Amino acid sequence: MTYCEDDPKLFDRNLESTQEFLRTMAAFQAFYAPLHGYICVVLCVFGFSSNFIHVIVLTRQSMRGSAVNSIMTAVALCDMGTMASYLIYICHFVLKGKSATNCSNGLTYLSMSFLLFHMFLSITLHTTTLWLAVAMAFLRRMTLHTTVLHSQWQRSRLAKKISLVVFFTVMLFSLPTLLVHRIVEYEADVWRPKPSCVQFYEANYSETIFTMAIAPAAMQNGCMWFKANLWLTGTLFKVIPCVLLIVLISSLLLKLKNAEQKRRLLLLNGGVGNDTNKRITSDKTTVMLLAILGVFLITEFPQGILSILSAVYTNDVHNLIYFMLGDVLDLLSLMNSSVNFVLYCLMSSRYRHTFCKTVLPLAWFRCCRRRQTRPNVALFTNTDLPSRIQNVEVCLTPDGRRRSSPAFRTVREPLLSQVRLPLSARASRT
Structure with missing residues (x-):
């Protein structure tokens, strides 16, 4: 499909290396496509459930006072929305559409309306989580920079305001996605029931098929508005937050290294006390945050590069790369939305304690608590x-x-x- 006329070419299809690369991607897509729907269903169910538990734990009184935890709560809520929307999409368009027992038209106007809404919602929510990760890294950097024990950067109220501003700003900049797409009737074919379903319909029954298309106004002047939306999505939604994450992660790592050097000097000089214990706790929080931010960066930065390429080489990227690797990109986004709960459980003892106290049955919590406290009791x-x-x-x-x-x-x-x-x-x- 040709999106834009006179578009520059990303691949020289006459080269043998290019043809081999495209054949390899096509073989991978043919192998992975039948598995994608089922893998995504498992990820969506796990991700929605884990993020729901994540919200419950982070909103407990012992956890909700932290600015980082408040932002992580907003991230979990956005991830829940992303998972729910994608689960409906994958069940309707992938699993149900390819099912041999499906006897209904899956490409109705209502289905396309949901697809357009799903596209807008997923872009808004997923971009919000990425910018919230940037805000979280910035707040952590400012907290480590200040010498005040309870600085304004640690306040939960500030984090909530930042979350709301980020969400509504991203939603505003996502509106062009709705404007450059439209729902049109697919005139080349109509839907007819399968041979196994003809008994449920009248003879020669057919329905109109609808599809998603680029708005004609967006295709004028060399796809100016369509490419502008791609540049907006690639730079503001992907590349810029990823670059900021790289800068902030580097700054946090440097701060962590300096804190470790100071701690060693304090140990050598015998100046160990409550302040050092606070630094150790602070460093553990920073390490956990770095792990979360690293996952964001690994999963989002490649998509940012592809978004920029799609704005320049629109036809080749959409027809070849996105068509063959789109499922993998969706999988990376779903994995990113599912991993925060696991990282918190692995790296935060306070979170595990609150999780056991809140979620697990009382008998399990008591057993878990005895196991955690027995060595400390025996010490004294x-x-x-x-x-x-x-x-x-x-x-x-x-x-x-x-x-x-x-x-x-x-x-x-x-x-x-x-x-x-x-x-x-x-x-x-x-």
Whole structure:
């Protein structure tokens, strides 16, 4: 299909290497296409369920005060909408359309109206999640940059306002997608029932088939408006947020490296305390956030490159690459929308505790809680107190204050409260 006249060519189809590349992609598409629908159904069901649980956990009182968690809640809500819409699309147009028992016309005007709405909704929601990832990285970078304990960058209210602004802004810029497409009647053919379904219809029964087409106004002047929409989608929706993610991820990694160097200096100098514990917790949050942002970048950046190529080489990219690799691109987007819950569970003990407390049955939660707390309880029992006291290095500072070595500072308070200093030490203090 020719979208734009006099469009530059991306591939020289006379070259043997190009023909081999196209044959390889066609073979891959023929192999993967029958599996795509079923894989996507599993991903959509898992992704919708996991994001629903994700929202429940992140909105608990112990979790919702964080700006990052508030944005992750908005991301999960957008992913739920994407999954629900794509599940309906894949069931109706892919699984039902190819089913041998299907006796209805799947290309009605109502079906095409849903397809147009699905296209607009999926672009809006998925782009919103990408820009929210950028906002999340920026808020984390500003939080690490400031020295105030409870800065404005950590406030949940600010994150909620940012989420709303991002959503409505993206929705506004997604409207041209609706304007450059329209639903038209497919005049080359009509729908007729299959031989196995003719008993349900009148003789010689047929229905009109509808399809999606580019609006004639968008195709004028060398596809100016159609290409403008492709440039908008490729740059503002993909490339720019991906570039910002690269910059912010690099900045967070540098900040993480500097924090690790400072911590090592503090350990060498014996200056370990509550501030260091806070830094460790902060660094764990940063590492988890980097993993989430990395998934966004890996899945979205290739699509951004293809979007730019489609704006320049519209005919070749749409007829060859998108036709053969479109299912893979959809799969990457669905995987991106499903992975946040898994990453949170793997990397955040606080999230796992809240998840067990909120979602799991009470008996399971108690069992899980006993397993988590038993080693800590055993650490401070009186039965092995003498053996643990021997491992604590107790000394005095020049002004007579008691000090313990950094390696055992975590057990200092519960142990030394039951230990009497030697008489010589007590005499020196008096």
